[in-house]
Amino acid sequence: MSARRSLLALTIALGTAIALTVLPGTTAQAATSPNVVVRWNQALLSAVRAGTLGPPMVARALAITHTCAHDAWAAYDPVAVGTRLGGTLRRPAAEHTQAGKAEAISFAAHLAAADLYPAQRAEFDALMADLGYDPADPASQAARTGVAACQAVLGHRHADGSNQSGGYADTSGYAPVNAPVVVADPLTTLNAPGRWAPLTFVNxxxxxxxxxxxxxxxxxxxxxxxxxxxxADGVPAPYAYGSSGFRTQAAEIVSGTAALTDRQKAIAEYWADGPSSETPPGHWCLFAQQVSARDRHGLDQDVKLFFSLSNAVMDAGIASWEVKRDHDSARPITAIRFLYRGQRIPTWGGRTVDGASWTPYQVSTFPTPPFAEYVSGHSTFSAAAAEVLTRFTGADTFGGQAVVARGSSLVEPGVVPAQDVTLRWATFSGAADEAGMSRRYGGIHFRSGDLQGRSLGRAVGAAAWERAQAYWSGRG
Known part of the structure; x- marks a missing residue:
């Protein structure tokens, strides 16, 4: 288990799920009793880690759960409106209590979470019991309100084009133009070097x-x-195969990964968020949990924070995948192998290899995520989340940090890093930039895919923020 995962497991056991500390000089204190919004976020992230959904599906699941929570809460606010039913569920002012809000939110979140992660239903039921609710008995007014709010959201999202009922299987008819590339074998040929190719490897x-x-x-x-x-449609096209830009971006990855420092390697692995993790959208929920504790949020604040954040990362997934599908661009592992086949090139670990066998700085059991390079999902998710966190808190000030323990690398176990590496982020935008850069250090994204992803993410985050504000201000 990596250093970050070990710390995460510890903090979950303590009930906070904040896999971070804060920089010296900040006034943040850990929340001793997270409110129900944070508790449901923690429960959903636990389900994410145990499940197999990819980043865009995870982002959607987070958004649906927190939208259900928001719409249930809106019925107990004098101004806010729900995303599907507007103000029609509004309860009398006398019922606008913290207890009423918490119960409505919990019944809504439970219904959503069980719909999205049915295999984890027992864990969601256990959380309801711990909170003092019986999910099988939504008899109270607050419970009925939460269920009604969530049913409307689920009805909308079940027809949103995701194909949830079909296991999120492709409905577009996409077929790769390249035959699978066997990672263990040197590349000899590639039908379309500028296009995405499936990879065959041992998981x-x-x-x-x-x-x-x-x-x-x-x-x-x-x-x-x-x-x-x-x-997404406004994002410029990536460099085409045969252009100088295509060759330059590949050369940059070759030289960059060959010269990685321990700190850069730690950054690449810390942000990887691959299988069995909370994935990039969930990673930013961990940061939001820290902000909640740091700023001593109440229930109302966290409803709004996680509603706006989760919908921003959902839209980031939609936007970045639209670009990925439009351009169907090659990942560095195939582009570099094709361009440098038959040549000896430097690579990480102080080695030289035949370019046809080059691999990125990733674990061999997950050498590159299975979708097109341009644009970087990490960059888009992270920039969108940072935009919302900055706007919500009123300042681009974070103060987070994480320690990557000596020898904890999964790529070079026991060797890297040679000493503990502390990653610090004074700002949300700085953390987002590092997340994007981590994919270049890891050798799975090119510079343009990272930078254009960041730009797209900021725009997506701003649009989601404005929409979220409209709901809780009553404008709908």
């Missing part, structure tokens, strides 16, 4: 797999802000 279970392009239909999922797809 963590020891099984030879060839994952298909993950959710190529995802750009058609209904956007929260309504602007995700149009923003």
């Amino acid at each position: 963590r279970a020891g099984v030879l797999v060839t994952p298909p392009f993950l959710a190529p239909h995802w750009g058609g999922v209904t956007s929260f802000s309504g602007a995700a797809r149009s923003l």
